[in-house]
Amino acid sequence: MGKWVKGDLHVHTQNCNDGTLSVDEIIRRSKEYIDFIGISGHSYDIPDCFEGQYAEVLAAREKYPELPIFHTAEQNFPLQRHTMFVTVPENKEFALQRELVQNFHRQSGHEGQEEACCELRYVKEGWGEESTFMIYNHPNDPDVPIEDFRVIAKENDVFKVIACVDRGERRAKQTWEIGEEWDKLLCEGYRLYARNGSDFHQHFTDGGHDYFPGEFVQDCVYVEENNYEEILRAYRNGRFYCTVGNCIENPVFTIKKEESGNYRVHLSLTANVEMEQIDLIADGKCVCSFNDIPRDFSYDGVFSVSKYFRVRGWGKGVNRKYREGQYTPQFLLNPIFVSDCEV
Ligand SMILES: [Zn+2]
Ligand SMILES: [Zn+2]
Structure with a gap:
């Protein structure tokens, strides 16, 4: 574990x-x-x-x-x-x-x-x-x-x-x-x-x-x-x-190949701040966006791609600790490659 x-x-x-x-x-x-x-x-x-x-x-x-x-x-x-x-x-x-x-x-x-x-x-x-x-x-x-x-x-x-x-x-x-x-x-x-x-x-x-x-x-x-x-x-x-800003935790990001040859993506995570947008990216393009994400986020979808999936997201502004103004909480999940996916 x-x-x-x-x-x-x-x-x-x-x-x-x-x-x-x-x-x-x-x-x-x-x-x-x-x-x-x-x-x-x-x-x-x-x-x-x-x-x-x-x-x-x-x-x-x-x-x-x-x-x-x-x-x-x-x-x-x-x-x-x-x-x-x-x-x-x-x-x-x-x-x-x-x-x-x-x-x-x-x-x-x-x-x-x-x-x-x-x-x-x-x-x-x-x-x-x-x-x-x-x-x-x-x-x-x-x-x-x-x-x-x-x-x-x-x-x-x-x-x-x-x-x-x-x-x-x-x-x-x-x-x-x-x-x-x-x-x-x-x-x-x-x-x-x-x-x-x-x-x-x-x-x-x-x-x-x-x-x-x-x-x-x-x-x-x-x-x-x-x-x-x-x-x-x-x-x-x-x-x-x-x-x-520790904006998310415990992401679960997996893919599974379907009989059709397409890939089923599972993404779940816990947002620690109010998230404004999460983008699912595949082969260099955004394939799906989600807005106003609640604390516990979970999604499943099927896509036809040839290389990889990755995820990015950002939240609403959070007050800075030592200076005036706000910063943008944000995250990047590293890619998973379809060639690693078991048939
Ligand atoms: Zn340096
Ligand atoms: Zn440097």
Whole structure:
């Protein structure tokens, strides 16, 4: 019997030139929101960032044994702009970050699609495709061309995740809008997934403008046990969904092939805030929308599709905790592929 655990993989510490708190302080103040965390250095802060960060990560693992703490880094990828590679502690986690910065840092002249593919091959050979994955952070800053995504998705199976909501309530149209880059790549058969991240640097209460990890955005990951291997595998296989403001929980999203060759979709979830709209998306198009969703939502429908289904939704505005105005609660469920469906 599995369970949903929450976390955030995009978090900066005092070891970064624009971060403010220690790993311990961040965990202490965000523990109520998260079950796991990833600590992200900045590759342009080398060499101090990684060593300082890693020492703090190791100490925090001793202090919080129940909380998986990934050591990762925001790299200046050969393609504009920021990516992160995540692996488990036993898999040369420190060397992964250090070597990628030494060998593929864009600011050191490693630029372009060929260098990006070279980096992905390097990771595959040195760390294993199954034991690591790459996240493309804020793909809307600047907009990443579809050709760039395609070339790295095609190279091997290391690139798995593209960000949606990031720092400052910034939402990437590439993963949010229907029929944009993410849908195009899914239609082409690439198995890519969407996540949210706080990109925490400095909290509102300390004079900054960031939420603590898990306080505003959440990745909800399905695992048997809350450990590094399970979390990594769930990210690699898309067994997670992402939310803003914890707006939904316990989604059940399944498909079944009917004798007609069509697919029966089942979707149910619990909305924690008043939801304005939920879209069921298939093969890059919206096939069904629901409005004014009650707390417990359940739907069954039959569709003829050839590739995949996914779901997105958003709610009515909710007052911000630390600032004036309202934010939009929203969520994305990762795709399920018809080719995985038993006949
Ligand atoms: Zn960034
Ligand atoms: Zn960042």
